[in-house]
Amino acid sequence: MTVTRPSDLDGALAGLAEGGALARAGGTDLTACVAEGVLPGGPVVDLTGVAGMSGTDRRDDGSVRVGALTTVTELAEGPLLAGSYPALARTARGLATPQVRGTATLGGNLLQRNRCWYLRNPAFDCHQSGGSSCPARTGDHLYGVVVDQGPCVAPHPSSLAAALAAYDASIEVAGRGSSRSVPVAELYDGTDPTRDHVLDPAEVVVSVALPAPVPGERGAYLRATGRSRAEWPLVEVVVRLACEDRGSGPVASAAVAVGGVARTPLRLPGVEDALAGSVPGGGLSPAVVAALEGLADLCSPLPGTRYKVALLSSTVRAGLLRALGAEEG
Amino acid sequence: MDLEVNGSPSAAPAEGEETAAAYIRDRLGLTGTKTACGTGVCGACTVLVDGSPTVSCLLPADRLAGRSVTTVEGLGGSHPVQRAFAAHDGLQCGYCTPGFVVEAAAFTDAWRAEHGDVRPDREAIADALAGHLCRCGAYEGIFAAVAAACAGDFDGDPGQDPPRADAPDKVTGRARFTVDHTPRGCWEGVIVRSTVAHARVRSIDAGGARTQAEPGTAPVLVDLLGSDRTVRYAGQPIAAVAAPTAARARAAAEAVRVDYEVLPAALDPATALEPDAPVLYPTRAERRAAPTYAEGVALPSAWNGNLRGPFTLGWRGGTAVRRLRAAERSGDPRLVTREYTTSAQLHTALEPHACVADWDDGHLTLHVSTQAVSETADTVAGRWGLPRERVRVVTEYVGGGFGAKGILSTETVAAVELSRIAGAPVRVALTRAEELTDAGYRPATRTRVALLADQRGDLAAMSVDSHGYGGVSHGSMTAVLAALMYGRTPRRTRDYDVVTHHPPGSPFRAPGGPPMAFALEQAVDEMAERLGEDPLSLRRRWDGNTRRAALYEKVAALPLWTARPRGERTGRFRRGVGLAASNWLFIVSPRSQVELVVENGVIVVRSATQDIGTGIRTVLRDVVAERLGTPADALRVEIGDSASVHGAGATGSRSTNSMGPAAAEAADALRVALRERSDRVPAEGPVPEVGLKEALAAAEGVRVVGGRPLDRWERMSSLLAGGGDMAMGRGLIGGVHVMEVEVDTLLGRVRPRRCWAGIAAGRIYAERLARNQCEGAVVQGVGYALFEGRRDDPATGAVLTANMEDYRIPGPGDVPETEVYFHEEGFEHVPGGGVGLGEVSTVGVAAALANAVHDATGWRPTDLPIRPDRLLEGLR
Known part of the structure; x- marks a missing residue:
């Protein structure tokens, strides 16, 4: 396996134009995928x-551009993002x-492969590995989707994709x-069972553009898991609330995205609409409760x-x- | 571009598929860095890259170019975190320790720079260590160690030895495990496994590998299939190949072609019992050869198709059944019946099964990751027809076992056979997927309990029926353990096995105990509720065990119990407290011996026993030092080599209670020998330092051997097994666990908050180490209760939880703050006064947790693990 280290984008794209070449950023998913046979070994473009x-960096129009090589730790701790894009x-x-x-x-997280235990087991073939069936659909899919978009039943693994969808x-x-x-x-097509994103292998995610921040945004992230940490979510939710009076007033607009439920991250427009007027520190309005039931x-x-039907609603x-700063005791 | 490793320049890794972990271990020989999961989950391979903790198993080696790497060896041994881990005993087997230490060192340095010398709370430490797993469950010590290091408690030399004799080797990465051993010219072996659940193997095409001993470096192949040429589970070993490099061995394995005549398989217990189900063992010869997961010998039982059993044990069983039936007919409210299920629990030792075998001129040397050095040497000598003195088994350190490494297993058989043909040493180490597929497990169970109380609320009858699901193996001993609980009122227990085409189970820490307690102890709680009585008071009335009575008395005064919430709980987060009794057998290794040899003025303590994290080195050191009244540094302990005298296997909670008394007897014998050479050695009491020096100088080369004396009053029961080295002693070992949980009723998560573990195992040999083991037993019990369960593909029988992401063991943030209490009386008839605690300490944990969940929510969990989906379903 050869590794090339281009110093500019043209070099990278030229390297990736070779058949079977693999783009590598942090390498955490790629290394495991090659070891587990999810991806064939090939020339690597680092x-x-x-x-x-x-x-x-912040642009003149107020939007923010985040380089694809930004590490997840930098996303979590960078002062600009933590202040302006809390969710x-x-x-x-x-x-x-x-x-x-x-x-x-960031880029690798968006393009990572799903965590299906059939995909990652060399004993099985599936749509994702050149096969023509989904052994998880007929087999054990405890961690599978609850919104069935197509032949594959593995939820999209990228939590950051859910967050970016909310933005x-x-x-x-x-x-x-x-x-x-x-x-x-x-970036994702839930009906395509053969891959986890729609980009061509010769394409590269260069950066992510975030719209200008909303002053006083209240953000939350939460995942339902068995263990307290370090576990893929059963269901996860990203919440953004644009509140009046720099965050203390009622909700002017909301964005809610969920992961762990479908082949793609999903926005929940019904819940978002119902949130307008909710007050930080207060409970959930009857409209929001109804929207949650509607999920x-x-x-x-x-x-x-089936358990994810109720869990989706309760996680949201x-x-x-x-x-809203109103967690139940 | 070169890189810097631990401050020294190092040649850049070659480009290739190699990971940084492989480069560091194999190329640089820095074996302190361990690999375990291979998928970035467990953190054992953590190193600092430019100061940042990084999982080196997911880091391509070429990425190290131009970077600065610090491994555990580079911390030097005197980092405050290393001292703190040793002093607070934040480790057991030591395999995960280097990764924890490296991460904790980075965290501690950063924390102190930001906050000053302030103690972080448990949540902050759990966040920092979220990428690490310790299967022994030494988390209490780890929390204490990290907090103390942050507070600056270990900036200087602590001035006293750590409680665990081998802690310094484990916190520095010096401790060498079997997987760290690569002799010059060692070949790598790979096992070829069945891809189908049931088939007759028509032929095996070796794919060009040779099957006879002849010179050369061409790959070799050995056949591992039995004479019936039948595979009975996906993942069953069929053959093994070896080649001079791992890559060539893998290629050779892929070249092997197996011609299967695929047969129908029984892939769940229900269909296995249907009349037309394929029968796993149709002939008597096959049934006799069927593997067992019982520790020692399986209980005798008859077969009927794929059903084996029942093995029935009881006391006035007919009376019990008559009373229960009458109560059922009359709708007696004092009758409690319910069915419980548990899932297969995988041992998940972080060091995989591994063996390096080397034939040399009719002598066979094995480095094996085993819990039973002496017994393995005996078995190997028998199997390959060698005189015992021509077999040498070496096991310096073992990265966890928990029962799975107690017998001769595939990797050893394969390595021995391959080495013989290859004419070179051969190493076979299981991959994580193999380890989680075919290295044994605690079988799943289905257990039905019926309890009947009489008018006075006394136990009138008990019946327990249990089915064990051990795949192709049998050996259920679950129900039978209930026969030993709650006095002698009429009872009947029946154990069954249902065999299916799945991998075989194996003994796992207190085999049968946790599933029995999960069922019985919840039934007792349900009865207490039915009778309107406090669950503690009911147990105090029913439980005749005097040692547990002492523990109940402590619980009665325990704030965790007395101040527990009462009445119905509401709201999203609900707290509850539950308790459960534990019971275990007292087992001894009668053949245990310890030899003491005077070498260069030092007393060398030797035995062919082994440390799997329990701390037997420490016990041997302390017993001899205390018996002679000498400082510990006058002693050196050397274990894990079958060239020495017979040592106890680390199964059946027997090593300490067997080896301790043998060490004491050896020490007494040495005193006699020293007195013959120096009159400054007193007949009893501490040997003064000058006298010791003089006596040892005169006694150079003297060797004495101590054995395990019999218990007082009686001989021990007949031998059970273990190479004739397991016998049952008198008295049952007791335990009581009290568990507090908080249930998130919205998201279905159970958070264990606090646990009190009362253990009545007689005198404690090494307090901190014993406590650590009991704390770890709580961790494993929490895993069993909440997270762990093997899952198989229903169509093929392949194991799906074949990685540590999907097979979920508890992390630092998932365990309760645990307090351990030892009741040290009740085993005065045993030399040394103490019995084993490794197993009793985990028996009732899941049961106490389930009772706590019921207390919090009013819902009784009947199925393990109590996953969010089950909890939410139960609360609907």
Whole structure:
């Protein structure tokens, strides 16, 4: 396995144009995927030396550009993000382990492969590994989706994708001879069972563009797990509340995104709409409670994921209460 | 570009597939860095890269170029965190310790720079150490160590030896485990496993590997399949190959072709019992050869298809059944019946099963990760027809075992056979996926309990039926353990096995105990509720065990119990407190011996026993030092080598109570020998320093051997097993656990908050180490109760939880603050006064936790693990 270390984007894209080449950033997912046979070993294009893919800067229009090589720890602790995009920083703080957060990158997190125990077991073939079936759908899918979008039943693993969906962020993607901006929601296609994102292997995520911050935003991140830490979420929720009076007044607008439930992160517009007017420190309004109950209609559970119907609603509930500063005792 | 490792320049890694962990261990020989999960979950491989803790198993080696790396060896041994881990005993087997120490050192330095010498709370430490797992469960010591190091308590030399004799070697990475041993010219072996659950193997194409001993470096292959040429589970070893490098061995394994005649498989217990189900063992010869997961010999039982049993034990069983049936007919409210299930629990020792075998001129040397050095040497000599003195088994350190490393297993058989043909040493170490698939487990169970109380509220009848699900193996001893509880009122217990096409189970810390207690102790609580009585008071009336009575008395005054919440609890977070009794057998190794040899003026303490984290080095050192009244530094302990005298295996809670008295007897014999050479050695009491020096100088080369004296009053019961080295002593070992939990009724998570563990195992040999083991037993019990459960593909029988992300063991943030209390009386008839506590300390943990969940929520968890989905379903 050869490793090249281009210093600029053109070099990286040229390297990736070779068949079977693998782009590598932090390498935490890639290393495990190659070891587990999820990905075939191939020439590696190491992106860590590529200029222009690091750092966080604010642009004139108030938006913020975050380089794809930014580590999860930097997302969690960087003062600019923690102050202006609290839901993103909290999400970064809540995922994986300290060691992985210190190495894994924003771009890699968005493009990582799913955690299905069939995909990661060499004894099985599936849509993702060139097969024509989903052994998890007919087998043991305890951690599978509850919103069934297509043949594959593995939830999208990227917590940051859920957070970025809540921010309506867009992804700056470079390919050979072209670059484009993709809304984060369009980075994933839940009906395509063969891959976990829609980018071409020869494309690179260069950066993420966050719209200008909302003053006084209240943010929360929460995941439902069995253990207290270091566990993939059964269901996770990212909550952003734009409140009047610099955060102390009623909710003017809200964004709520969930992960662990579908092949893609999902926004919950019904809940978002119902949140308008909610007051920090107060409980959930009847409209919000009704919207939470309505989440069941969104669900199309598998036999083994029926528990996630209730858990989706309760995780969102807990996330909203946390964002409102009104956690139940 | 070169890199710097521990302050010295180092050649850049070659480009390739290699991880930083492999580079550090294999190329640089810095074996303090361990690998265990291979997927960044457990943290054992953590090193500092440019000062940041990094999991080196997920870091490509080429990424080290130009960086500065610090491994555990680079911390030097005197970092405050290393001193603190040793002083607070934040370790047991030591395999995860280097990773913890490296992370904790970085955290401590950063914490002190930011906060000053302030003690962080448990939550802050759990956050920092969230990427680490300790299977022994030494978390209490780790919390204390990190807090103390942050507070500056260990900036100087603490001035006294740590409680654990081998702690300095473990916190520095010097301790060498089997996987760290790579002799020159060592080949690597790989096991070829079945991809189907049930098949007749028509042929094995060696793929070019040779199967006969001949010179050369071509890969070799040995057949591991039995004479019936049948595979009965996916993952069953079929053959093994070896080659001079790991990559070539893997390629050779992939070249092997197995021609299967695939047969229908029984992949769940229900279908295995259907009339047309494929029968695993249709002939008597096959049934006799079927593997057992019983420790020692399985209980005798008859077979009926895939059902084995029942093995029935009781006392006036007919009366018990008559009373229970009558009560059921009449709808007696004092009848409590319920069915409970538990899941398969994987041992998940962080060091995998591993063996390096080396034949040399008819002599066989094995480095094995085993819990039973002497017994392994005996078994190997028998199996390969060698005189015992031509077999040498070496096991310096063992990275956890918990019962899975008690017998000769596949990796050793494969390494021995491969080495013979290869004409070179061969190492076989299981991958994590193999370890979690085919290295044994505590079988799943289904247990039905019926208890009947009479008018006075006394126990009138008990019946316990249990089915064990050990895949292709049998050996259930779950229900039978209930026969030993709650007096002698009429009772019947029946144990069954249902065999299926899944990997075999194996003994796991108190085999049968935790599932029995989970069922019985919840039934007792349910009865207390039915009778309107406090669960503690009911147990005090029913439980005739005098040692446990002393523990109940302590509980009655325990604020955790007396100040527990009462009445119905409401709100999202609900607290509850539960308790459960534990019971275990007292087992001894009658063949245990300890030899003392005077070498260069030092007393060398030797025996072919081994340390799997329990601390037997410390026990041997302390017993001899105390018996002679000598300072510990006049002694050196050398264990883990079968060239020495027979040592106890670390199974059945027997090493300390066997080796301790043998060491005492050896010390007494040495005193006699020294008195013959120096009149400054007194007949009893401490040997004065000058006298000792003089006597040892005159006694150079003197060797004495002590054995395990019999217990007072009686001979021990007949031998059970373990190479004829397990016997049952008199008296049952007792325990009581009180557990407090907080249940998040919204998200379905149970958080164990506090635990009191009362253990009645007689005199304690090494207090801090014993406490550590009991704390770890609580951790494993919490894992069993809340998180752990193997899951298999229903269609193929393949194990899905074959990695440590999906097989979930407790992390630092998941365990209760635990207080251990020892009741030290009641075993005065035993030499040394103490019995084993490794198993009794985990029996009732899950049961106490389940009772606490019921107390908090009113819902009784009948199925383990109590996952969020089950809890939420139960609370609906």
